[in-house]
Amino acid sequence: MSFLDQLNPQQREAVETTEGPVLILAGAGSGKTRVITYRIAHLIENKGVMPESLLAMTFTNKAAAEMGERVEKLVGGMSIAKPVIATFHSFCVRVLRRDIEALRIPSTVPGQPPIGHTKKFVIYDESDQLSLVKGIMKRLGLDDKQLTPRTVLGRISWAKNHMLDPQELYLQSADPKTEKIAHLFEEYRKELRKANALDFDDLLLEATRLLKSSASVREYYNRRFRYLLIDEYQDTNRPQYELMRMLAGDRHNVCAVGDEDQSIYSWRGADIRNILEFEQDFPEAKIIRLEQNYRSTQNILQAASAVVANNIRRKGKNLWTSRQGGTKIGYYEAPDGENEALFAADNIAKYLREATERGDTARAAVLYRTNSQSRLFEEAMRRYGLKYHVVGGFSFYERAEIKDMISYLKVIQNPDDSISLLRVINTPTRGVGKGTIETLERLALETGLSLWGAIGEAIRRQLLPPRALSSLKNFQQLIEDARAMQAGTFAEQLEDRAGVERAPSPPSVSERTESVGVADTANEQAPSPEGTEFISPGRKSWESEADAASPARGGTNPADADATAFDPTEFGNFSFDFGAAGPETDSAVEAGRLHDSPRDAGATEADAGFSGSAILPSTADLLKFLIDRTGYIKLLEEEDTPQAYSRIENLRELVNAAMDSRDRAETLDQFLDHAALISDADDYDQRAQITLMSLHAAKGLEFPLVFLSGLEEGLFPHSRTMLVPEDIEEERRLCYVGMTRAMDQLILTRAVYRRRYGTDLPEASVPSRFLEEVPAPLIEELGTSRTRVGTAALARPSGRSPAVFDAADTHYSYEDEDQSTSWHESRGDSRPRLSGGAKPRSNFPKPTTPARPYNSIENIAEFFASRGRKFTLPKAPPEEPTGKRGFRPGQKVRHPKYGEGTVYQREGEGEEAKITVQFPRFGLKKLVEKYAQLERA
Numbered sequence: 001m002s003f004l005d006q007l008n009p010q011q012r013e014a015v016e017t018t019e020g021p022v023l024i025l026a027g028a029g030s031g032k033t034r035v036i037t038y039r040i041a042h043l044i045e046n047k048g049v050m051p052e053s054l055l056a057m058t059f060t061n062k063a064a065a066e067m068g069e070r071v072e073k074l075v076g077g078m079s080i081a082k083p084v085i086a087t088f089h090s091f092c093v094r095v096l097r098r099d100i101e102a103l104r105i106p107s108t109v110p111g112q113p114p115i116g117h118t119k120k121f122v123i124y125d126e127s128d129q130l131s132l133v134k135g136i137m138k139r140l141g142l143d144d145k146q147l148t149p150r151t152v153l154g155r156i157s158w159a160k161n162h163m164l165d166p167q168e169l170y171l172q173s174a175d176p177k178t179e180k181i182a183h184l185f186e187e188y189r190k191e192l193r194k195a196n197a198l199d200f201d202d203l204l205l206e207a208t209r210l211l212k213s214s215a216s217v218r219e220y221y222n223r224r225f226r227y228l229l230i231d232e233y234q235d236t237n238r239p240q241y242e243l244m245r246m247l248a249g250d251r252h253n254v255c256a257v258g259d260e261d262q263s264i265y266s267w268r269g270a271d272i273r274n275i276l277e278f279e280q281d282f283p284e285a286k287i288i289r290l291e292q293n294y295r296s297t298q299n300i301l302q303a304a305s306a307v308v309a310n311n312i313r314r315k316g317k318n319l320w321t322s323r324q325g326g327t328k329i330g331y332y333e334a335p336d337g338e339n340e341a342l343f344a345a346d347n348i349a350k351y352l353r354e355a356t357e358r359g360d361t362a363r364a365a366v367l368y369r370t371n372s373q374s375r376l377f378e379e380a381m382r383r384y385g386l387k388y389h390v391v392g393g394f395s396f397y398e399r400a401e402i403k404d405m406i407s408y409l410k411v412i413q414n415p416d417d418s419i420s421l422l423r424v425i426n427t428p429t430r431g432v433g434k435g436t437i438e439t440l441e442r443l444a445l446e447t448g449l450s451l452w453g454a455i456g457e458a459i460r461r462q463l464l465p466p467r468a469l470s471s472l473k474n475f476q477q478l479i480e481d482a483r484a485m486q487a488g489t490f491a492e493q494l495e496d497r498a499g500v501e502r503a504p505s506p507p508s509v510s511e512r513t514e515s516v517g518v519a520d521t522a523n524e525q526a527p528s529p530e531g532t533e534f535i536s537p538g539r540k541s542w543e544s545e546a547d548a549a550s551p552a553r554g555g556t557n558p559a560d561a562d563a564t565a566f567d568p569t570e571f572g573n574f575s576f577d578f579g580a581a582g583p584e585t586d587s588a589v590e591a592g593r594l595h596d597s598p599r600d601a602g603a604t605e606a607d608a609g610f611s612g613s614a615i616l617p618s619t620a621d622l623l624k625f626l627i628d629r630t631g632y633i634k635l636l637e638e639e640d641t642p643q644a645y646s647r648i649e650n651l652r653e654l655v656n657a658a659m660d661s662r663d664r665a666e667t668l669d670q671f672l673d674h675a676a677l678i679s680d681a682d683d684y685d686q687r688a689q690i691t692l693m694s695l696h697a698a699k700g701l702e703f704p705l706v707f708l709s710g711l712e713e714g715l716f717p718h719s720r721t722m723l724v725p726e727d728i729e730e731e732r733r734l735c736y737v738g739m740t741r742a743m744d745q746l747i748l749t750r751a752v753y754r755r756r757y758g759t760d761l762p763e764a765s766v767p768s769r770f771l772e773e774v775p776a777p778l779i780e781e782l783g784t785s786r787t788r789v790g791t792a793a794l795a796r797p798s799g800r801s802p803a804v805f806d807a808a809d810t811h812y813s814y815e816d817e818d819q820s821t822s823w824h825e826s827r828g829d830s831r832p833r834l835s836g837g838a839k840p841r842s843n844f845p846k847p848t849t850p851a852r853p854y855n856s857i858e859n860i861a862e863f864f865a866s867r868g869r870k871f872t873l874p875k876a877p878p879e880e881p882t883g884k885r886g887f888r889p890g891q892k893v894r895h896p897k898y899g900e901g902t903v904y905q906r907e908g909e910g911e912e913a914k915i916t917v918q919f920p921r922f923g924l925k926k927l928v929e930k931y932a933q934l935e936r937a
Helices: 011-016 032-045 061-075 088-103 126-138 147-162 166-172 176-194 200-213 213-226 238-248 296-307 339-358 371-382 399-415 416-423 435-448 452-463 466-487 491-498 509-515 547-551 583-590 619-630 632-639 640-665 668-677 725-739 857-866
Strands: 024-028 054-058 084-087 122-124 197-199 227-230 252-256 286-290 329-336 364-368 688-696 703-708 742-754 779-781 890-897 899-907 913-918 923-926
Touching: 011 032, 011 286, 024 032, 024 466, 032 054, 032 061, 032 227, 032 252, 054 061, 054 088, 061 084, 084 088, 088 200, 088 213, 088 238, 088 668, 122 126, 122 668, 126 147, 126 197, 126 416, 126 435, 147 166, 147 176, 147 197, 147 200, 147 238, 166 176, 176 197, 197 200, 200 213, 200 238, 200 466, 213 238, 227 238, 238 252, 238 364, 296 329, 296 725, 296 742, 329 339, 339 364, 339 371, 339 703, 339 742, 364 371, 371 688, 399 466, 399 619, 399 632, 399 668, 416 452, 435 452, 435 466, 452 466, 466 491, 466 619, 619 632, 619 640, 619 668, 640 668, 703 725, 890 913
Parallel strands: 024 252, 024 286, 054 084, 054 227, 122 197, 227 252, 329 742, 329 779, 364 688, 364 703, 703 742
Antiparallel strands: 890 899, 899 913, 913 923
């Protein structure tokens, strides 16, 4: 039986339509990944296409790895070669590593090298970018309070995603702030070029510019890749779109897979028009809709489809599933945010208990709009003793000690990387102070040198005090030794420095493993909070790599390594190495040959350069060398704190990751590229029973039980999106994404009162409009019987104050009809109640009549009277107010100009009251109530 027989008719049509442009509109849970992988397998097995001529691009390492594994299972035994399946950024890195020097332009100064990036460029992450922007702003004397570096960086990224250069951004500027940002953009670009560095946006931009400007490079990739597949096409930005057009060539064998209803990344440059206007770009395109959902029940699917159907900018699909019926959508209205979190924890605890009794695999997720919402849910999970995993915290490569070592490696690879050099020049402390660094920066500015060049110049010209010069010489020697070690010339360098016939050889590979005390990762770990055994000072911490990796000795098996440390499949693809540019490369591609790893190719070039080793030192060797020479671990051991030992373990895990990289024969730049391209999405642990994550991070995942929390106006949809209809549509798509993560059960929650930043008391909230869009027959209310979700929910008066709950209670029964009625008067008793018999400590004080505004006529009169001066109140009759008054948040109102709307917020009482109203067609409007001409709708 052919593997194609496993597909439904629409999936099979999408797989077998191989020639020409194809747009596959894949609804949530419709088997998108299966279609892509089966399409690749079909092209290889049934169409005879060479695997290396297939290119599939997606957005996360996790998705790329999953696709690669599935294709391997389908056609693994047919060829050594593999299709290229990569993220956009990792693909662009490989293209640039091969050909970026084609973008260099000759220098106008005789004898100077060409201007532009070299193949040894480094990749700046967000913290590197922020450091660079801060340095530029400081140099230009700009106040980083009025214009923050993060704001500047966000605007620069926006410009790059829209393919605008600094001049174009300046011409488009409509205010002084944007003009400043345009100037900072130009300086930022110059500093990146000087440091031979690229940021994440540059990876896409420079690869696109390379393909546009170099006909030979473009023709090479057009010959190389005959078929192109783009995953998550709705999330592509302008540079990714242009990259796709360049790679498509004249054949137009482009297969774009996506879902316009799941386009949720406009804030980072994604352009929904790419998928909506695909037929305009390729008039001959064929559109195929995948509408059978394999994930969710019919009720969940109906509810999500009903919500997203309110959007205008969509192509439309009719999703259906064979899983008819199912549990209704749960809806819980909590009195406050803490109760909302406890409700989720209580229900998840019951779900896990029941699933364990049935022998099922239990997985639940709590999804929220912003990461700040996770705190209450984390506290609730801890109160119930539940283990949980939070996606979106510090990733492994963002930890301070890891970034320090990565920065050392970056400087070894590219000494002109001034940002990385600034991070490590005095880490650990070596006596290079602020004054020395300022002198070096000034010298670099005056001479046009990088910071590394300025160090050499300062030493040569003796421009600093002896102590500072000594510290700089030691640092310079450390970097030069490490670079020599990488190049395989360390022994010769020692000979030259010592001035003897033969310097003592540095240790062999196995001896180097022993000397640092790092490779012996798990069997000799320093004490941690969990009580791991500690190496005594008098005990040798020397063991071979084989011993360290042995499970019998407690070592770390690469297969069990930290999932955030390294993805072994990302670059373990022979076809993914495009080889060196040149005629030989092109002919090799035409002949169908594969390029071996650069490490393999150069393994024998400097055999004698490192003490007779058969191979060049690996990244792991460099790390051990650096840790030993800098004394980093020794200083942490002297600190003697649990935090210090945790950092030591992180450094040892970094060496483990480098060892895995060595086993795959990867070079230093490949190791650094991968460390830079790790994302939050790759931090998701599929084995975790409870996952807390933002809605954006949840895309592409699925869980049997999902809680979608915080469904309140201003929170979800977010307050920043209220004024722009397109932004509200994206929020609705985000709601659709969250709802369709659920397989068996979906529960929607909101808090009637929620504490907001800067307020003493919790504020009344307005139910999210998305709740109103869920069909009432699909809803089952949980807990106390309340007003039905829908239009009536928005009209509910919200003037009561909530109660404070007794935090000493360890369990709440959310099935009792009397539970959580603290905000609702019951049985004639206005006191708050709890289901478990617990009594609240107190009620919030009743609102008092607000004081008169400081600039009211009455207060002005009192001011003059207190100073013995006469003040006559004006006799002019006040303007007669029109319309009814006393509107409260949540009420429906009608305005003669703006039409129907919902009261969002009320400020003050009496004559001076102001109300903010959300009008669907006009956004938020703030009105003085007595002149607003509002009527109840």
